[in-house]
Amino acid sequence: MKLVTLALAFVVTAFPLASVAQDTSGTAADEQVLLKQIQTNKRGVFADNLKLTEAESKAFWPVYDQYEADLKKLNDRFLQLINDYAAKYDTLTDEQAAAMLKERLGIDRKRTDLRVKYCERIGKVLPGRKALRFAQLESRIDNLAMRNLYTVIPLAR
Amino acid sequence: MKKTLLALSAMAALCAAGGAIAQTSGNMTDQEQLLVSQIQTDKRAVVLKAMNLTDQEVAVFTPIYDEYQAAMKQHYSRGSELLNKYASNYDSMTDAAAKDLLKEVFEQREERTDTLKKYAKKMSGKLPATKVLRFVQIENKLNTLLDWQAAQVIPLVR
Numbered sequence: 001m002k003l004v005t006l007a008l009a010f011v012v013t014a015f016p017l018a019s020v021a022q023d024t025s026g027t028a029a030d031e032q033v034l035l036k037q038i039q040t041n042k043r044g045v046f047a048d049n050l051k052l053t054e055a056e057s058k059a060f061w062p063v064y065d066q067y068e069a070d071l072k073k074l075n076d077r078f079l080q081l082i083n084d085y086a087a088k089y090d091t092l093t094d095e096q097a098a099a100m101l102k103e104r105l106g107i108d109r110k111r112t113d114l115r116v117k118y119c120e121r122i123g124k125v126l127p128g129r130k131a132l133r134f135a136q137l138e139s140r141i142d143n144l145a146m147r148n149l150y151t152v153i154p155l156a157r
Numbered sequence: 158m159k160k161t162l163l164a165l166s167a168m169a170a171l172c173a174a175g176g177a178i179a180q181t182s183g184n185m186t187d188q189e190q191l192l193v194s195q196i197q198t199d200k201r202a203v204v205l206k207a208m209n210l211t212d213q214e215v216a217v218f219t220p221i222y223d224e225y226q227a228a229m230k231q232h233y234s235r236g237s238e239l240l241n242k243y244a245s246n247y248d249s250m251t252d253a254a255a256k257d258l259l260k261e262v263f264e265q266r267e268e269r270t271d272t273l274k275k276y277a278k279k280m281s282g283k284l285p286a287t288k289v290l291r292f293v294q295i296e297n298k299l300n301t302l303l304d305w306q307a308a309q310v311i312p313l314v315r
Contacts, residue, residue: 049313098286101293105274112270116263123259128252132259132314143305147189150298155207156291 035148038141042068049137050130059125067118074114078107082153089154097156115139193306196299201226207295208288217283218292225276232269239265243311250314273297 038045043064052060081103088096115138123131195203201222210218239261246254273296280289 092287094286097290098281101277101281101286101290104290104293105270105277108270109267109274112263112267116267119259119263123256128255128259129250129314132255135259135262136313139304140308143301143308146297146301147305150301153294155294156287 035144046137050133056126063118063121063125070114074107074111092156189302193302196303204295208291214284214288221276221279228272232265232272235265255314
């Protein structure tokens with residue numbers, strides 16, 4: 001298992017602003033274009049798709065930025081987990097696997113909770129339809145990143 | 158099985174479809190398309206093959222897995238109802254209806270996450286932890302693929 005390859009793969013998918021080489025061989029060509037857009041400017045992807053009024057923008061962006069800051073903490077934990085998995089992959093014990101599983105499931109739950117929390121907050125500052133649109137976009141971006149990640153992370157043996 | 162999995166995907170897609178982002182639709186790799194087709198035909202067989210279990214482990218795994226799938230089926234049904242609600246409200250979606258829908262979708266997601274966690278715990282102690290981890294990895298990967306596929310056909314809320 002190549003630690004660096006795995007770490008980079010996650011960085012480019014889950015940390016959109018990171019500027020590093022990537023292996024996106026598992027995704028189709030125009031998805032790679034989208035991934036590049038997200039990596040370069042995820043905020044811009046939302047700006048283009050939400051079509052906010054000036055008043056909505058003023059209320060929305062501070063909440064969004066706080067959301068991204070909180071999400072980054074969970075992504076940092078996830079990155080640590082992937083690095084740990086990569087480093088131990090060839091000799092992974094059941095004890096280590098159990099600890100990693102616990103951490104993974106914990107992060108997943110916290111991610112869901114974070115999305116619920118912020119979509120509720122966004123629902124208070126944006127009309128319901130735009131809040132739903134935000135959730136749809138965020139979920140789509142996350143799905144793309146995870147699909148990309150799964151192409152480079154092998155299953156536990 | 159195919160109907161059930163589509164319902165799951167449809168539920169997830171309510172929060173996975175995107176406007177400009179949806180322009181990437183239909184671009185799964187050939188390998189992913191093949192896997193989705195296999196899952197829709199017989200997910201149990203796909204999972205069992207991917208798990209790479211010994212005969213003894215199969216005997217332990219399959220009853221728990223079947224129970225897990227039965228539990229997930231309830232979430233799929235709710236997802237199907239949510240999709241119908243989204244579709245029937247789509248042209249005249251109000252902000253209040255969108256908020257209600259969003260809340261329900263998230264509740265459904267939490268249930269799905271919790272169900273996977275519950276059954277992973279149930280397998281722990283009965284199977285090697287590396288195999289339980291593998292099960293969660295497989296489920297996450299398959300669900301991600303199905304969610305993506307479903308997102309291709311559901312438009313972003315206007």
